[in-house]
Every structure is written in structure tokens, then in C-alpha cells.
Amino acid sequence: MTLGLQWIVDKITFPSPPSSYSLTSHPELFFVPSRNKSSTHPGVPCMLYAVRQGAPVLLVHAHSNGCDIGDMRQTLQSISESLKVHVMSFEFPGYGLHLGNANMRAIDDAAAAVLNYISNELKINLSQVVWYGRSIGSGPALRAVHRITQELKQKPGGVVLQCGFANFPEVAGHLFGRLAKRLVSRLWPNEAMLKELNCPVLLIHGRNDTMIPINQSEKLWEAVAQKDLSHFHTCDCGHNDFNFRRCTLRPIYDFLLGVISSQGFPATNFQIDLEASCRALVRHIGPLRTRIPVYSFRRPELEDWLLRIGAQGDGQKASNLDKSPRTNEEQVKREDTNATKGAMEGRELKSPPSGLQSPPPSKRGRSKSKADAEVVAPDYTLLPPLEEVDKALCTAEGMVRACAARVSHFLQRLQRQLARIEGLEHKAVDEIVDFVEAEFWGSDPLLCLWEEVSLPTGEHVRYRLGPFSIDHQGHRSFQPDFHGSSQFLRVPLWIFAPSQAHFRCLAEWSLIHCERLRQLPSQHEGTGGCSGCCCVPGGFRKKSHKKKGKPGHPTMGALSTSLAAHFAHWVEKTDEIKTMFERFAQLYNDPDEALRKSAAMDPLASLKTLPGDTTPLSEKEDSLCPPNTLAGLPESKAEEPKANPPGKFSAACRQWLLNGLGNPPQPFVEMATRLRFPAQPSVVETERQEGQALPNPSDSRQTAEYVSQPGQTAMAERFSAWSTAGFMLHYDRLLEATQEDPLRPELRHSGIAMSKAIKAFASADLRARREQHSLVVRQRLENLGKDEGLPEPADIQASEVVKGAAPTSVTPAMPTSHVEGL
Numbered sequence: 001m002t003l004g005l006q007w008i009v010d011k012i013t014f015p016s017p018p019s020s021y022s023l024t025s026h027p028e029l030f031f032v033p034s035r036n037k038s039s040t041h042p043g044v045p046c047m048l049y050a051v052r053q054g055a056p057v058l059l060v061h062a063h064s065n066g067c068d069i070g071d072m073r074q075t076l077q078s079i080s081e082s083l084k085v086h087v088m089s090f091e092f093p094g095y096g097l098h099l100g101n102a103n104m105r106a107i108d109d110a111a112a113a114v115l116n117y118i119s120n121e122l123k124i125n126l127s128q129v130v131w132y133g134r135s136i137g138s139g140p141a142l143r144a145v146h147r148i149t150q151e152l153k154q155k156p157g158g159v160v161l162q163c164g165f166a167n168f169p170e171v172a173g174h175l176f177g178r179l180a181k182r183l184v185s186r187l188w189p190n191e192a193m194l195k196e197l198n199c200p201v202l203l204i205h206g207r208n209d210t211m212i213p214i215n216q217s218e219k220l221w222e223a224v225a226q227k228d229l230s231h232f233h234t235c236d237c238g239h240n241d242f243n244f245r246r247c248t249l250r251p252i253y254d255f256l257l258g259v260i261s262s263q264g265f266p267a268t269n270f271q272i273d274l275e276a277s278c279r280a281l282v283r284h285i286g287p288l289r290t291r292i293p294v295y296s297f298r299r300p301e302l303e304d305w306l307l308r309i310g311a312q313g314d315g316q317k318a319s320n321l322d323k324s325p326r327t328n329e330e331q332v333k334r335e336d337t338n339a340t341k342g343a344m345e346g347r348e349l350k351s352p353p354s355g356l357q358s359p360p361p362s363k364r365g366r367s368k369s370k371a372d373a374e375v376v377a378p379d380y381t382l383l384p385p386l387e388e389v390d391k392a393l394c395t396a397e398g399m400v401r402a403c404a405a406r407v408s409h410f411l412q413r414l415q416r417q418l419a420r421i422e423g424l425e426h427k428a429v430d431e432i433v434d435f436v437e438a439e440f441w442g443s444d445p446l447l448c449l450w451e452e453v454s455l456p457t458g459e460h461v462r463y464r465l466g467p468f469s470i471d472h473q474g475h476r477s478f479q480p481d482f483h484g485s486s487q488f489l490r491v492p493l494w495i496f497a498p499s500q501a502h503f504r505c506l507a508e509w510s511l512i513h514c515e516r517l518r519q520l521p522s523q524h525e526g527t528g529g530c531s532g533c534c535c536v537p538g539g540f541r542k543k544s545h546k547k548k549g550k551p552g553h554p555t556m557g558a559l560s561t562s563l564a565a566h567f568a569h570w571v572e573k574t575d576e577i578k579t580m581f582e583r584f585a586q587l588y589n590d591p592d593e594a595l596r597k598s599a600a601m602d603p604l605a606s607l608k609t610l611p612g613d614t615t616p617l618s619e620k621e622d623s624l625c626p627p628n629t630l631a632g633l634p635e636s637k638a639e640e641p642k643a644n645p646p647g648k649f650s651a652a653c654r655q656w657l658l659n660g661l662g663n664p665p666q667p668f669v670e671m672a673t674r675l676r677f678p679a680q681p682s683v684v685e686t687e688r689q690e691g692q693a694l695p696n697p698s699d700s701r702q703t704a705e706y707v708s709q710p711g712q713t714a715m716a717e718r719f720s721a722w723s724t725a726g727f728m729l730h731y732d733r734l735l736e737a738t739q740e741d742p743l744r745p746e747l748r749h750s751g752i753a754m755s756k757a758i759k760a761f762a763s764a765d766l767r768a769r770r771e772q773h774s775l776v777v778r779q780r781l782e783n784l785g786k787d788e789g790l791p792e793p794a795d796i797q798a799s800e801v802v803k804g805a806a807p808t809s810v811t812p813a814m815p816t817s818h819v820e821g822l
Contacts, residue, residue: 013136013187014065014102016094021070022292023097023280023429024504024511028073030278032090032117035109040521042284044110045069045091045098049080054269056260057157058129059252060114060144061089062137064163068096075244083253086272090114097288104139104187111140115147121275125266130157130256135212135239138164139188146193158200158229158259160252163239165212166191166219174213191223200229200262202255204248206237229258280429285511286520292512294553302565309397310378379557380404380564385480389468389588393447393581396572402466402480403446403564404557409481410445411556414510422741424516429507433500435743436507438751440498441758442484442731446567448495449580449657451650451668452488453725455698458672461646463653464490465584472649474591484732489675489697489725491665493658494580496567497762506563512553576661576769583657595644598656647672660772665721665761671697691716693757697726700733707749717764720757727754 021029031043047069059079063072069089080087092107093100100106118124126148133141138161148156165171168187194201201224205217214234221232233251235243242248259265285292385405386392392402417439418424418432444450447466454460462471469477484490511517554562571577587594644652650668679687679695684702687695693715696702703726715723731750735742 016102019096019293020068024508029280030274032113034113040287044113045096047089049077049087050272051084054271055085056269058086060131062133062141064135064137097291107140108143111144115144126154127157132160134162142190142193156199160202162204163212165216171212194223198225200259203232204251207234209239211239231255282427283425285517286522306565380561381408381557387478389585393585396568399568400564403567404560405480406445407560407563410443417742418514419516421743433504433507434752437503437755446496449493451491451493458675461650468588470588472646473643486732486736490728491721491725492761580657594656595652598652692719693723694726697722703730707753715760717760720761723757724761727757
């Protein structure tokens with residue numbers, strides 16, 4: 001009877017909400033080995049926010065009972081960055097990714113494991129460790145400090161208690177009545193433990209707290225022995241509505257400043273370096289598979305947008321399907337294949353897009369009202385890729401369709417590559433994230449603009465946007481599943497740079513769906529917990545679905561469509577990018593007309609002489625890129641398109657496509673000249689000092705030397721396009737050279753260097769676009785002032801938007817630091 005009642009009390013006290021983080025979502029995640037646990041148990045999940053230069057204090061945080069360490073990331077990271085102190089948080093059993101059930105003994109064991117790790121593994125002086133407990137977390141925090149004093153006979157750095165309690169039965173009686181006060185266990189005797197401590201204490205409590213009354217902290221303050229360095233901060237707040245800066249950050253700053261300044265405090269800063277074995281590993285997916293939450297790029301507004309653009313093309317697609325029975329059969333075959341895979345994985349399939357027939361709803365589904373029915377976004381990977389450039393690049397649905405097919409090919413390639421990695425199970429998750437990012441740029445699954453220069457002497461040039469490409473001889477090609485080649489240098493002209501969270505989501509999905517990892521041993525344990533309780537920071541956690549079954553991870557088609565929609569929706573809102581796509585379609589359809597328009601944009605272009613334009617191709621060089629091989633199409637008897645000199649073609653294309661868009665890289669002529677006449681060692685050294693990572697982009701030996709010594713030379717943004725081309729070429733060469741482990745050290749270092757160069761290019765391009773946008777805004781403001789007789793807007797910031805004076809396109813920031821839906 002007593003044990004059953006205590007079990008119910010623990011369920012109410014520790015609700016264990018669904019995890020807010022996963023193995024890949026937070027790079028700060030690591031695991032502390034647990035005592036007396038099985039070999040498959042990952043350990044105690046923790047997150048570390050370390051100061052790279054070193055700090056005098058480590059703040060160890062124990063969260064409240066309604067959140068987990070993922071929910072507290074923003075708060076703790078802000079404390080670390082603002083106060084320049086190390087911050088570590090640990091997870092309660094049953095919460096987040098910590099296996100087990102939550103109760104006082106299990107939480108104390110987790111805190112003891114963290115304490116042991118800090119003292120014995122990290123070798124940190126415990127007098128420089130301050131424990132910080134919030135709400136019910138004040139119990140394990142005080143227990144750890146009490147253990148340091150009574151068992152280890154050492155002096156702790158101090159303790160911070162926010163909304164803490166002195167006597168838990170009194171809190172239960174306040175919330176649920178006298179009966180609850182009599183039935184509930186005491187849990188942590190905070191008041192009694194505090195009386196035995198002789199260390200600085202900070203108490204923070206809101207006078208309007210109705211969850212844990214402020215008289216609980218008043219009792220704790222009476223138990224504090226060392227009041228000279230201790231503080232009791234009160235504010236007009238409740239339990240969950242603290243003003244972070246005024247009521248949390250400032251009191252902690254004043255308290256820590258007093259502790260550090262006190263006599264006898266160690267006057268040394270220390271750094272924290274975690275061992276690689278403590279990081280999140282791929283093998284942790286086995287025991288944690290059931291606890292990993294579902295992450296995707298899904299957003300309600302994106303799904304509504306997808307349904308709207310699908311509805312707009314319903315009639316046209318239906319008529320096209322009726323006219324093409326062969327295409328319809330292929331789609332049905334694709335649908336059957338997808339259904340088979342979905343049945344094998346045990347997940348509900350997404351609805352097919354408009355134009356494909358959906359299965360009839362079940363009787364159970366008919367009983368639901370329309371309001372309760374879930375709106376499911378269409379899966380565009382079921383449709384064949386579009387080969388008409390106008391539909392694929394100039395319509396929203398076409399962009400989604402083109403990108404979804406390419407992302408699907410990319411995810412399939414990832415699965416094949418993961419199966420080839422030696423010792424995949426023992427790799428760190430961060431290594432897989434870096435690998436996914438490198439493979440992403442190697443596969444180019446979205447619609448980015450590239451200039452591809454033939455090797456070895458740059459006699460051939462073509463422009464590529466997604467699956468479409470056209471060269472200076474007018475030959476076109478369509479490659480829906482394109483991957484890089486070692487025969488060309490790919491120079492970025494415009495790219496869409498996903499955030500790091502995008503790559504982490506793709507990496508986690510790929511690992512979870514990897515057949516090889518399904519054989520990892522799992523661990524069955526109680527998930528524990530009813531939903532809802534106090535102490536959940538507002539706005540951090542989404543409301544859990546009130547469904548009996550846990551939602552499954554998205555299918556490949558759903559994930560591909562979601563990422564494609566994320567990209568297409570952004571392009572639709574960015575006028576200058578839409579214009580660039582439309583101009584590429586015109587170039588692809590009629591290159592002569594597009595080049596004539598380009599010349600009209602710059603009348604002096606025809607008078608410029610570009611060296612290398614008229615250099616004749618030798619027989620050997622001409623055979624590098626025969627027209628039919630380049631186009632990837634069967635030989636046709638149609639009239640050969642008109643050829644343009646490569647240098648002139650490149651200059652005209654850049655003028656046509658990149659006019660008013662970002663910061664264009666070095667011209668083709670410079671690249672071709674450098675390929676034909678490589679720089680001498682003295683020139684190489686000089687250019688590297690100026691930030692040119694790869695003076696000779698096609699030189700594999702120089703590239704290998706640079707990649708083997710990362711961080712030795714700074715990379716200037718103005719050279720980032722050449723560097724990206726060189727690193728991509730090196731990566732493709734290593735992949736094609738052998739079928740060995742795709743995560744071997746030289747390939748991994750090359751991928752990291754390539755990703756770094758691409759980020760530098762994207763940063764420079766974004767900065768240039770913002771500067772151009774600011775210039776346009778200022779010019780329009782000045783023109784508006786002149787037209788209306790207003791004073792000159794000398795003091796008006798260029799970033800301000802005035803009604804009637806905004807440009808036709810406000811360039812949104814590229815999503816490099818935020819991912820909707822994650």
C-alpha cells in the first residue's frame with residue numbers, strides 16, 4: 001500500500017514530459033558514466049556551456065520538475081555568455097534522454113555521478129563549483145553540496161536556490177490540502193541540510209509565487225549559517241514569470257562576484273575539455289531510440305502553403321495525367337513502392353499530392369469531425385521530376401517538386417554512404433553531422449547557382465542551377481540526381497545555406513533510418529510520467545499531442561517535401577532570387593536572346609577584350625567535354641547551337657544572372673589563367689598570407705597540405721569562391737579514387753574545409769546583398785524626400801522602412817541561425 005502510494009506521488013511530483021532534445025539537436029550534449037548501470041546505458045545526459053578562454057567558476061544546474069536540460073538551454077547559455085562562467089546542467093532519470101524513472105534516490109544518484117565526474121575526471125577544485133537548483137531542483141543541488149561538506153570533507157563554492165522549498169510536505173499541503181501533506185514523503189530535507197552547511201548561499205524567490213510560497217525561502221534564509229556572503233533576493237514575480245535580467249542574471253552576478261572576491265577563493269581560471277568518449281555516440285541510438293523525439297521541417301504555415309499551391313494546379317495536372325497513361329502507371333508504381341516501404345517501417349504514410357488518388361478514408365476516420373482531422377502535407381517525391389525549366393524554376397510547385405526529388409536522391413545516397421563507414425556505431429554524432437553537411441554540398445540537393453569550369457585548363461564553362469545546366473556552346477543537360485565530378489571545378493555564384501540545425505536534423509533522420517543501426521541493442525524501461533506540471537519556461541516547449549500512439553519519424557518523402565517547401569517558400573518571398581531563377585530559365589531556353597539582353601544591360605561589355613576568349617581548343621582538350629556527353633542526352637540531328645567564347649559567355653552570364661545580387665566572385669578569366677599557368681611558390685606564399693587558401697584550386701597536393709593543417713591560414717571571404725571550388729574538387733577526387741571508408745580522416749578533413757569555405761562565401765554574399773539593399777532604401781528615401789519637398793534624410797538609418805518608400809523586395813536574412821519547426 002505504501003509503495004503503491006509513493007509510486008503515485010512520484011508520478012505527480014516528476015511528470016517527465018517528452019524530451020525537448022535529441023542526440024543531434026544540441027552540440028553541448030555529453031554523457032557522464034552512471035554507477036551500477038549496464039554497458040548499454042549511455043549514462044547521465046548533461047550539457048556544458050564552457051568559456052573557451054577559461055573561467056573561475058563552474059555553475060552546475062539542477063532543473064525543475066516540468067522541464068529538461070534542453071528546455072533550459074537558452075537560459076543557461078545566456079548566463080554563461082553574460083557572466084563568463086562555465087555552466088553545466090544534468091538530467092533527471094526519466095526526463096529527456098535519461099533512461100529510468102524519476103524519484104528522489106535516482107536523481108541523487110545522477111547528481112552524485114556528476115559530482116564524481118567533476119572531481120575525479122575533470123579535476124576541478126570543488127571550491128570553484130557553485131550548485132544552482134531551481135524549484136524541486138533545489139533538493140538535489142543541496143544534497144550534492146551537503147555531500148561535499150559531510151562526506152568529502154571539502155568546502156563547496158556555494159549554492160543558488162531559486163524558488164526553493166524548505167519542507168516539501170508543506171508545499172504539497174499548500175497545493176492539495178492536508179491529506180496530501182500527510183501522505184507525501186519528505187523528499188529532500190532542505191532546511192535541515194542547509195543548517196549543516198557553511199558556504200555562501202543565494203536565495204531567489206518571487207513574492208507572488210503561488211506554487212511554492214515565499215515563506216519556504218524565508219525558512220531557508222533563517223537556516224543559512226554564513227550570511228556575510230549570502231543574499232536573499234525577492235521580487236514581484238510568480239513561479240514561472242521571472243524577469244531574466246533583473247531577477248535572475250543580476251542577483252547571480254552579484255552573488256558570484258562576492259564569492260570570487262572573498263578571501264581564500266582560488267585566483268585561477270580553468271578550462272574544461274571533455275573527452276571524445278563522453279560525447280553523444282551513434283551507438284546511443286540503440287537504447288535511446290524510443291526516447292528520441294520527432295524532429296522535422298514541418299510548419300503549419302508551410303503545409304497550408306503546400307496545399308494551396310497544389311490546389312492551384314489540380315485541374316492542369318489531372319488533365320496531364322489523363323493524357324499520359326504511361327506516366328500514370330509510373331506514379332502508381334512509385335506509390336506502391338512507397339507504401340511497401342512505409343508498411344515495413346510501421347509508419348503512417350503521408351497523403352499523395354494532388355493529381356494522385358488517395359485511398360478512401362477509414363470508417364474510423366469518417367467519424368471524426370473536420371476540425372479534428374489532421375491536415376497532411378502532400379508528398380511530392382511520388383511525382384516524376386519536371387524537365388521543363390520554366391515549370392521547375394519559375395513556379396512554386398515546380399520548385400518544390402524539383403527540390404523534393406533531389407533531396408530524396410540525397411537521402412538515399414546518405415544511406416548508402418553510412419553503410420560503408422567502418423565502425424559507424426562508435427563514431428561521434430558530431431562527426432556524422434559534419435559528414436552529412438559535406439555530402440549535402442557534394443550532392444547539391446537544392447537549387448544553387450554554380451559556374452563549372454573544365455579541367456585541366458579551363459577551356460570549357462557551363463552554368464548549373466539545380467538539375468539544369470547550359471554550356472558556352474549552347475548544349476543543355478538535365479540531371480535530376482546530379483553529384484559532383486572531378487572533371488570540373490564548381491565555383492559558387494549563389495547558394496542557399498541551411499542552418500546547422502538543418503544538417504543535424506538530416507543527420508539524425510539518416511541515422512535513425514539506417515538499416516545497419518537497427519541491430520543495435522535496445523533497452524526497455526518505463527517512460528514514466530503524466531503530462532503537465534509547474535516550472536515549464538514559457539515558449540520553450542510545444543504542447544504534446546493528445547494521441548495514444550507516439551508520432552513516428554517522417555518518411556523520406558515527407559522529409560524531402562518539407563525541406564523543399566522550406567526552400568521554395570523562402571525563394572517565393574525574395575524577389576531578387578525569383579528574378580535570377582527566371583533569367584536562368586530564359587538563358588536555358590534561348591541563350592542568344594539572354595546574352596543580347598545582358599549586353600544591353602552593359603553597353604561597354606562588347607568593347608571589352610577578355611584574354612583567353614579566342615584561345616583555340618586542342619584536339620585533346622576538345623575531347624574532354626564532347627557535347628553529347630556533357631548534355632547527357634542522346635545524339636540529335638538538330639542544328640548545333642551557336643558557340644560563344646567561354647570567357648565572354650561567363651562574363652555575359654554573370655551580368656545577366658547576378659545583376660544586383662550579392663558579391664560576385666573572381667571572373668572566369670582569372671580562373672582559366674591560373675589553371676593554365678599555376679602560381680609559383682613565392683606567389684602562393686604571398687597569396688596565402690592575404691587569405692587565399694588555394695592559389696591553385698586544381699592542385700591536389702597543395703589542397704591536401706592545406707586540409708591536413710586546418711586553422712593554420714585564415715581564409716579571406718573575397719577568395720571563398722575559389723576555395724570552395726578547390727575543396728569540392730578535392731572531396732570529389734577522394735570519393736572517386738577508392739571505395740574505402742567515406743569517413744576516413746583525409747576525407748573528413750576535406751569535407752570540413754569545404755563546409756567552412758561555403759559558409760565564408762555565404763556570409764560574404766549575404767553581407768553584400770544587405771549593403772545593396774540598404775543603398776536602395778537610402779536612395780528611395782532621398783528620392784521621396786526630394787519629390788515631396790521633405791528635408792534630406794541624413795539622420796535616417798538605412799535599415800528603417802518608411803511607408804511608401806520600401807523597395808519592392810526586402811531581402812530576408814538567410815536562415816543560418818534559425819530553423820522553423822525545430
